[in-house]
Amino acid sequence: MTLLxxxxxxxxxxxxxxxxxxxxxxxxxxDYTMAVRRIADWLCERxxxxxxxxxxEDSDDAWDGLEDDIRSGYAGVEHAISLFDLxxxxxxxYASDPAPDAGRDSKxxxxxxxxxxxxxxxxxxxxNVFVYPAHRVAFARVPRLxxxxxxxxxxxxxxxxxxxxxxxxxxxxxxxADRQLLVFTDTRDGLERSRETAERPVDREGVxxxxxxxxxxxxSVDTFFADDRSFYQTYGVPYKRGILLYGKPGNGKTTLxxxxxxTVNAPVAxxxxxxxxxxxxxxxxxxxxxxxxxMVLVVEDIDSMPxxxxxxxxxxxxxxxxxxxxxxxxxxxxxxxxxxxxxxxxGRFDRAYEVKLPNEPLRLDYLTYxxxxxxxxxxxxxxxxxxxxxxxxxxxAELYVSAALELHQTGATDWQRLIAGMKTDLSKGRSxxxxxxxxxxxxxxxxxx
Numbered sequence: 001m002t003l004l005x006x007x008x009x010x011x012x013x014x015x016x017x018x019x020x021x022x023x024x025x026x027x028x029x030x031d032y033t034m035a036v037r038r039i040a041d042w043l044c045e046r047x048x049x050x051x052x053x054x055x056x057e058d059s060d061d062a063w064d065g066l067e068d069d070i071r072s073g074y075a076g077v078e079h080a081i082s083l084f085d086l087x088x089x090x091x092x093x094y095a096s097d098p099a100p101d102a103g104r105d106s107k108x109x110x111x112x113x114x115x116x117x118x119x120x121x122x123x124x125x126x127x128n129v130f131v132y133p134a135h136r137v138a139f140a141r142v143p144r145l146x147x148x149x150x151x152x153x154x155x156x157x158x159x160x161x162x163x164x165x166x167x168x169x170x171x172x173x174x175x176x177a178d179r180q181l182l183v184f185t186d187t188r189d190g191l192e193r194s195r196e197t198a199e200r201p202v203d204r205e206g207v208x209x210x211x212x213x214x215x216x217x218x219x220s221v222d223t224f225f226a227d228d229r230s231f232y233q234t235y236g237v238p239y240k241r242g243i244l245l246y247g248k249p250g251n252g253k254t255t256l257x258x259x260x261x262x263t264v265n266a267p268v269a270x271x272x273x274x275x276x277x278x279x280x281x282x283x284x285x286x287x288x289x290x291x292x293x294x295m296v297l298v299v300e301d302i303d304s305m306p307x308x309x310x311x312x313x314x315x316x317x318x319x320x321x322x323x324x325x326x327x328x329x330x331x332x333x334x335x336x337x338x339x340x341x342x343x344x345x346x347g348r349f350d351r352a353y354e355v356k357l358p359n360e361p362l363r364l365d366y367l368t369y370x371x372x373x374x375x376x377x378x379x380x381x382x383x384x385x386x387x388x389x390x391x392x393x394x395x396x397a398e399l400y401v402s403a404a405l406e407l408h409q410t411g412a413t414d415w416q417r418l419i420a421g422m423k424t425d426l427s428k429g430r431s432x433x434x435x436x437x438x439x440x441x442x443x444x445x446x447x448x449x
Contacts, residue, residue: 135167201262247355250394293325303337
């Protein structure tokens with residue numbers, strides 16, 4: 001398609017042709033105030049009312065919501081017009097596991113197989129104006145000329161405060177209904193935020209652990225998120241709660257967290273601590289969490305908190321309002337690395353729960369729930385549960401997959417051989433002796449390699 005045809009088919013508020021005679025050149029083309037005025041005038045003419053300019057100064061929740069709506073094809077938002085004619089208006093990325101929406105493109109090859117990851121192609125947020133007509137709310141991410149290329153300014157327009165407030169309330173309700181997780185990740189360039197759809201939500205029947213412990217945890221969760229908050233009001237208890245889950249990997253800590261996240265009617269945020277976590281990102285996470293309260297904040301592998309900011313983290317937990325309305329869940333595979341100060345004072349982590357290796361009855365329940373009955377009879381499942389002493393739930397899941405593969409490929413499953421092989425691998429993992437023959441025991445590189 002030629003540039004001329006592109007101009008004829010796609011409307012732009014600002015065209016380079018209008019500024020070719022300007023002595024300031026590109027600076028005039030990317031004039032910020034001119035762009036704002038043209039957007040406001042266009043909205044007024046299109047919708048018959050004046051639009052006021054707003055700026056979200058505390059976080060990017062509204063912009064996250066816009067991106068989610070564009071990605072999902074939400075009918076309540078429309079692409080109104082593009083801004084600059086020589087700046088991109090569409091974006092793409094590769095998606096390894098695409099959802100079947102209109103923006104995806106993954107064509108099969110001649111053999112009927114997928115040709116590779118789908119290309120997730122859609123309108124870009126930058127350089128476009130998006131409008132929610134029912135609310136008279138508009139978004140514009142306006143390109144600006146910067147020292148090393150193009151930056152942008154985020155602008156939100158609305159007819160009135162009431163219209164904007166109604167839109168934000170509806171946006172929150174839709175985000176809750178979609179069960180999306182807000183993910184915070186500390187990076188070299190600062191705290192990144194994204195929204196992700198929970199994969200394979202886990203109901204409470206899918207949580208396998210000591211029944212009394214399971215009941216304690218879910219009772220605490222249900223009490224916290226009860227609509228009337230009667231417990232906290234009746235007994236004058238601060239409206240915040242913190243629990244720490246610890247134990248060996250694969251025993252169900254993450255499954256328990258997923259189940260809590262999937263069964264509470266509240267926002268859920270995951271915070272991925274990295275070596276880049278610092279006092280600034282800690283403050284940003286808790287500021288955002290308080291604004292979403294009541295909510296669940298999950299801090300996985302909390303033992304990886306850098307030493308340099310642990311005191312700041314503790315002080316934040318002690319703050320009078322820093323955790324109001326937050327149900328904080330921390331997890332760790334290495335409780336010995338946890339700062340004792342986290343558990344020695346109420347208001348930080350109020351309770352610490354050990355998630356232990358499953359005993360034989362729990363292994364039997366899990367294997368039955370997993371569907372092992374498709375591979376063997378009840379007596380066989382009971383025998384497998386007996387033989388898998390020391391297995392985690394993750395290892396039981398792998399045993400099921402290996403057995404199913406063997407049955408599918410050979411028509412039979414040798415359970416005892418599979419279990420013995422996994423136990424041998426477990427033993428090697430504990431002893432760190434992976435190679436079983438002579439000089440092959442040494443791991444690493446020799447001088448001749």
